[in-house]
Amino acid sequence: MKPWQKRVVLALPFGALLALAWAQGTEPGVRVVPVGGAVSCLQGRGGNIGLSIGEDGVLMVDDQFPDSVAAIEEAIDGLSDAEPVFLINTHWHGDHTGGNAHFGKGATIFAHDNVRLRLEGREGEPARLPVVTYEDGLSIHFNGEEIRVFHVPTAHTDGDSVVWFTGSKAVHMGDLYFQVGYPYID
Numbered sequence: 112m113k114p115w116q117k118r119v120v121l122a123l124p125f126g127a128l129l130a131l132a133w134a135q136g137t138e139p140g141v142r143v144v145p146v147g148g149a150v151s152c153l154q155g156r157g158g159n160i161g162l163s164i165g166e167d168g169v170l171m172v173d174d175q176f177p178d179s180v181a182a183i184e185e186a187i188d189g190l191s192d193a194e195p196v197f198l199i200n201t202h203w204h205g206d207h208t209g210g211n212a213h214f215g216k217g218a219t220i221f222a223h224d225n226v227r228l229r230l231e232g233r234e235g236e237p238a239r240l241p242v243v244t245y246e247d248g249l250s251i252h253f254n255g256e257e258i259r260v261f262h263v264p265t266a267h268t269d270g271d272s273v274v275w276f277t278g279s280k281a282v283h284m285g286d287l288y289f290q291v292g293y294p295y296i297d
Contacts, residue, residue: 148279201285
């Protein structure tokens with residue numbers, strides 16, 4: 112078996128689980144996990160959400176599915192009185208950008224250039240498209256720390272980014288890391 116065929120075989124069970132989760136159509140619960148410093152993680156039905164919460168407000172990394180919005184807002188409300196002002200998409204898949212239409216009404220969305228291109232080609236809803244894009248990376252100075260966002264080429268997708276919360280010593284890798292196997296290459 113060729114190496115690419117092994118990756119496909121490994122990815123098939125993950126893809127089936129993802130399709131099953133997407134098809135469930137029920138609003139998921141969201142669990143809050145403190146990470147360190149200003150950073151918390153929200154775990155629900157899609158990709159994990161990173162949050163930086165502090166004096167400057169709420170910065171959010173990824174936003175799961177459209178039907179997860181109410182549960183995500185409820186979890187954020189339990190941590191802060193503020194709404195997200197910045198949203199970073201680690202890549203363009205729906206379990207990481209599905210809430211963009213909702214959260215993009217109040218938050219500025221950041222993503223790699225290719226994320227915007229893929230989302231334009233898929234749905235093209237102005238409220239869900241990143242407003243600020245970058246080729247290699249950027250730094251956001253927020254909640255007392257530098258948050259570095261950098262593109263990882265030829266990875267899970269062509270628009271993957273890693274978000275490093277330098278002061279909190281935490282990293283959000285989107286779908287570049289899977290505890291149970293290799294990431295799916297799209």
